[in-house]
Every structure is written in C-alpha cells, then in structure tokens.
Amino acid sequence: MAREFHRADRVADAMRRELAQLIQQEVRDPRLGMVNINDVEVSRDLAMAKVFVTFVGEDDRAKINTSMEVLNKAAGFLRSQLARSIQMRSVPRLHFRYDETSVRGQELSALIDKAVKSDRSHHSDDEEGEK
Template identity: 50%
Template sequence: MREFSRTDRVGEQLAHELAQLIQREVKDPRLGMVTVTSADVSRDLGYADVHVTLMGENDPERIRENLAVLKRASGFLRSRVARTMKLRHVPELRFHFDESVSRGHALSSLIERAVQSDRDRAPEEDDEDSERRD
C-alpha cells in the first residue's frame, strides 16, 4: 500500500482548514456557499491549487465573482492558515472552480434519461414479441 506523500498530507489538511476558514471568517456578502473539494500542493510547497464548488451556482458570471472574492481574500486566508498549520512556508493559494460535480450531475441525469427511455420502450417491444408469437 502506498504511503501518502507529504504534499498529499499538506493538501488534505490545507483543504480542511480552508473549508472552515472560508465558512467562518470570510464575511464578503458576494461570496456564496463555497465548498472546498481539494487542494493540490506543489512539491516545493510554493503554491496550492484549491478547487472549490458553489452550491446551486452554475452561472459563469457568479462563478467568476466568487473566485475573485476568494482571490482577494487569499492573503488573509493564507495568514490564518499559517497560524494553525505548522509549516515553515504556507503555499500561495490559487482558487479554481471544480467542474467535476456539475459534470457528474449532468452525466447522472443523462444516464437516468437513457434508462427511463429503455423502460418506456420495453413494454412496446414486449407487445410486438407476443404478437409475432401468436
């Protein structure tokens, strides 16, 4: 079994700390319901790509606005993280919108529609098969 690397551990802890800090400490009214999905830390701990989702937001303009708010708050968040995490150097925070959740919902709905379409078609095919046998 593979051991977690240091960057993996730092990224996991960083994502956890940022999720709490964004929810409790960032007071900007433009910021929606932000969820931190992951944080990928570079090998030299120079920067961290923080992936976030916005609950109920799919509008590109709102996504850009929320990312801008997080970018402006990154210095504040970085200083708060420095207080809680025991690191010599806290990575620079770069926020990105995580589209995997919305893609997952879209794929799930496509699959559900395909299954429903098959179910709707199945009784018709059963009727045709029984007519052929008669």
C-alpha cells in the first residue's frame, strides 16, 4: 500500500526548503549565525507552523536565545516572503523553536563512548589479573 502524503506534510516540506534559502539570503541581522532548519511541523488547518532550528557551531545558551529572538521577530517578514514564493491561499504563521535533539544526541553519544571505554578498561584489568 502506498504511503499517504497529507497536504500539511507537503506544505511543511516546501516551507523548509524555502525558509532555508530565505534565512540565508534575506535576514541580514549580524546576531544570527548559520541556521539549520531541522524540521517544520504544520498544523492540520495550515494556520500555524513550528520551525525547529539549530545553530551551527553554537553552544552558548545566551547567543542561542538571542538568535531565537531574531528569528521570531523576523517571522512576519519571512512569512510575507514565503507568500511570494509558495502559491497558497494563506501562509501559516511561523513560530521558531530551538531543536535540542542534536545537542542531546551528542551528549548521549559521549556518555556511551565513556561507558564503553570504562568497560574495556575493566575487562583488560580482569584479564591481566587472571594471568
């Protein structure tokens, strides 16, 4: 059976592609660094869109918060630019959210690496003790 594609999914995909270009080319705020758009979730009634973003090479929470403020203040401008490029009756309102999944994934990966290293050192100590 073929997978269903809902209109909200298609709109979200088109918005993700367009927003990536618009933020890079049109938003000229020096406080905003390189932005990755991880996902866009559009409500079923196409009235609101949550845009999940991360910032390349940025770990400082204060700078992340500043960048999020810049994006949310530019949301109206970006929405108007989207309306020009995407042919829709109405373009969803944009709400930018910081996506912590990649940061959390890196933390978990570091913990797993640490546990594996610790386990290997315990096994090598046990093998040396048996000889």
